[in-house]
Amino acid sequence: MNPSAEWRHIEFARVISCKLCTKATDSNPLRDDGENVPQPGYIGSKYRNVRVLLVGQNPGTPKSLSAQDLPYTAALRALRDEPTTQRYKELRTVLRTFIPQWPVQNNHFPLIESGLTLDDIAYCNIVRCRTTGDGTPRELLSKQCLNEHFVRWLNLLNPKVVVFIGKWAWRQGSSAVGAKGIPCAFINRQRSLSTTERVENRAQVVALVRKHHG
Numbered sequence: 001m002n003p004s005a006e007w008r009h010i011e012f013a014r015v016i017s018c019k020l021c022t023k024a025t026d027s028n029p030l031r032d033d034g035e036n037v038p039q040p041g042y043i044g045s046k047y048r049n050v051r052v053l054l055v056g057q058n059p060g061t062p063k064s065l066s067a068q069d070l071p072y073t074a075a076l077r078a079l080r081d082e083p084t085t086q087r088y089k090e091l092r093t094v095l096r097t098f099i100p101q102w103p104v105q106n107n108h109f110p111l112i113e114s115g116l117t118l119d120d121i122a123y124c125n126i127v128r129c130r131t132t133g134d135g136t137p138r139e140l141l142s143k144q145c146l147n148e149h150f151v152r153w154l155n156l157l158n159p160k161v162v163v164f165i166g167k168w169a170w171r172q173g174s175s176a177v178g179a180k181g182i183p184c185a186f187i188n189r190q191r192s193l194s195t196t197e198r199v200e201n202r203a204q205v206v207a208l209v210r211k212h213h214g
Helices: 005-016 069-081 087-102 103-108 139-157 167-179 195-213
Strands: 053-056 123-124 161-165 182-185
Touching: 005 069, 005 087, 005 139, 053 139, 053 167, 053 195, 069 087, 123 139, 139 167, 161 167, 161 195, 167 182, 182 195
Parallel strands: 053 123, 053 161, 161 182
Antiparallel strands: none
């Protein structure tokens, strides 16, 4: 499928309004009607030409709400309540200032070394909700979110290559990616890795991405 704007506003609103997981089934998700709403992700303006998808664990909880976080979550809620192309455009405008500060491309993924810009990639998490105390999502939460949203996004985005940010995300999502014959790798974030091992891991990821995004 072509990840055009025609489906994006509907799909983003679908994720934000998701109520599949409740406190009755799992107390792990951090959910409310304020800042803690499900976060769909990001699709760059040139993604359909490049089709590199980055996949993380789940959204982190800021220690304090920043000047960027408040407009971002407000834009998410606005799209949830009014799923229109205009609301989606407003969210994209906020994301253009918000995304560059995310640690994914600043600390974890070798964006520049891979010959990419933020416009070239898409990003989503296995689990779209924050978790209480930034805890690792539990099995039920992970499974439901993966089946409800992640597999769906794989079909919609049709990536050429997928890079998981961390081994946990890779363990959860690599089977779904492999079943579609999509090459994938993961950025190893283990603190016990030596500098040499980190360099080698990044080099392997860069080589895979460069091989498939051209």
